[in-house]
Amino acid sequence: MPQRPPPTPMLQAFVCAAQTGSFARAATELNLTASAISHQISGLEEWWDVQLFERHSRGVKLTAAGEALLPVIHSFFTNLDEVLHSLNRGNSSPLHLYCTSSLCSAWLIPRMHASQSDACLNLDLVLTNADLSATNLDATQYDVAIVMGYGHYPGQHVERLMRDAVFPVCSPEFRRRNGDISLMDIARYPLIHRVDDPLCPGWESWFAFQDLPAPTYHQGPRFPDSSLAISLAVKGGGIALGRTALVYDLLEEGSLVALSGAAMISPATYYIICKEGRQTEPDIARLMDWIKAQAADFVQAVSSQYPALSGPATGS
Missing domain, CATH: 1.10.10.10 (Winged helix-like DNA-binding domain superfamily/Winged helix DNA-binding domain)
Structure with a gap:
């Protein structure tokens, strides 16, 4: 028996x-x-x-x-x-998709808009940008999340999406007003800062990467969110550090230009995660497949349009 x-x-x-x-x-x-x-x-x-x-x-x-x-x-x-x-x-509930506000507004939403007729995206979604980190995954409501980090997410199904390059950007008008801006002279111009974050390199890290002495203190606006810093750069307020996924569309439409100099590899990578075992649920699998396809297309576009950024942007 x-x-x-x-x-x-x-x-x-x-x-x-x-x-x-x-x-x-x-x-x-x-x-x-x-x-x-x-x-x-x-x-x-x-x-x-x-x-x-x-x-x-x-x-x-x-x-x-x-x-x-x-x-x-x-x-x-x-x-x-x-x-x-x-x-x-x-009677199913909508899927909760987590994404940081910067990546959501600059990268995810434009690709959702362009994919309105894509059957893979015909899902009931709730977008959320609640504070999510590797230490509070269990306390946050989400079904799928796009996170930036180092890949260690216990209890999660984890797949790598893409990686950013970090490089200085400004508006075309700012560059016209100031002429050619050399690497050696960048510190003399208004710099737009993002508040220090170990996952997002700031100007100090960028100067060190270029083997340039960083100014002991540089005045300028400091923002807690990368998209806010980039918005001020678009308006001509100075030079900001752009990340590939956050500024690619702005470079393409001509709202920003990249200044000369080697691009710095971001220390962190974008991953897509869900609870281990849930990756086979039909709706979650469809959403993850769509996001991974968008990331693959994006990586290919970066490699084609901006070869200098393709290595850091797609690195593993």
Whole structure:
């Protein structure tokens, strides 16, 4: 006679603990206590009379039995979600797509506008730019996210999208007023600053990359958002540091020009992520495929139109 299956909460606790490598992190993700997770796992081990985890002071590790059972149980939940989604398509909630405000306005929305007739994008979407980082993924509502970072997102399905180059930009009128602006002279002009962010290089990093001495202090407006700094540059307010994805369309339409000099590789990369296991859900898969296709087309366009930026923009 087949063995009676254990309660679903036990299975959920097992999968979550296995993916996060920690009872505490699994508890946070499932909105439970670490003690409750430990109790669920112990109950599952008693139910099957098999040890699933090795317990250590720094976390937990699957045993051979746990390794064998994980894909089976994970597949059960994935298949269940897909069937329920197909049965309740008419009552499904909109997908929440996270993207930083700068990338959303400068890169994502223009490509959505150009793809209105694309069936792959025929989805019910809510765009959000809530503060999202690798440390608060579990506390933010999203189904798919475009993030900038270094690729370490525990419990997430992660795919690389593209990478930026960083280079000085100004308006055509600013350059006409000031003539040719050499690398050595950039510090003499009004510089537009973005507030320091480890993921977004500022002028100090750029001067160091060019082996140029940075001014000890440079007056100028400082913005918490890259798109605001770029907006002032478009208006002729000075020189800003542009990132490929944020200024490409503006370069194409002639609102900005890139100044001469080697482009600096951004230390961070754009990734597209979703909760591990959800990447096979039909709507999420469609949205992720569309975003990846847009990124691939963008990388190709950058390589064709601005070869000097193509290496940093597409690097891995």
